[in-house]
Amino acid sequence: MSTSDDTQLVLSANEVHLLRQLSVQLLGLLEEGTDAVVERLFPRVIRSDAEEDRDARLLIHQDLMRERLARLGEVLGVLDVDPGQPVDLVDDQPLLLMGVLNDLRLSLAVQSGLHSPAADREELDDDGRQMAALMDWLAWWQERILRLVDPDALRFYDEESDLSA
């Protein structure tokens, strides 16, 4: 995958296929609505009170579910190109794609167990390693888009010498 200019992406046929496959899978999970992935994408709103949290989540997450489904639908439409053809992104589509890429990373993290702070990549099974590699690929692409829409967001990489402190 590469960028040819600010709004045009060049993806291989395999990359388009993979992104579409992951997006369709996420769409299914969202429509089903009961998976741990859904729990991660629609987390708690109020930690201190379960009843207040339930009410707040109902209020906040109904709209958010509609937004996520619409975003996924638009990105799937954008990715509906002939093999080898560039993917043109217009208006807010780069941001929609970045949001979907992040949702896909979160989804893969839950499915592989990497969403847990205690998770260790070295202990993943083959499926988990495959998902971790996909997460890295999606992260790389997220930062390519970030570099286009807000290069300042990556500035700290050059200035922070010790991020693990």
Next chain:
Amino acid sequence: MSSSAPTAAPVVDPDVTTGDETTTEGPWDVIVWDDPVNLMSYVVWVFRKIFGFTEPVARKLMLDVHRKGKALVASEPREQAELYVQQLHGHGLQATMERSR
């Protein structure tokens, strides 16, 4: 956040403005919690996009989340706090709200 292990400690950011004084309920704090998946650069961008923070402020808050486990990113009347949490959840961040103390 992605790229190193999270830590945990409370944090109060002096840069964050307080909410509307006319509300009877008082302001609610919006808190973003660390997670091992979201990219640091992405979190900086989300803070800049949603709150309009300058890059240094967004970076400081992102690093607070990363190093201390959480950061207070806004203190606002309930309706605005809910909107912020909705936007943060929409971007995949783990955000909660609680009554300001």
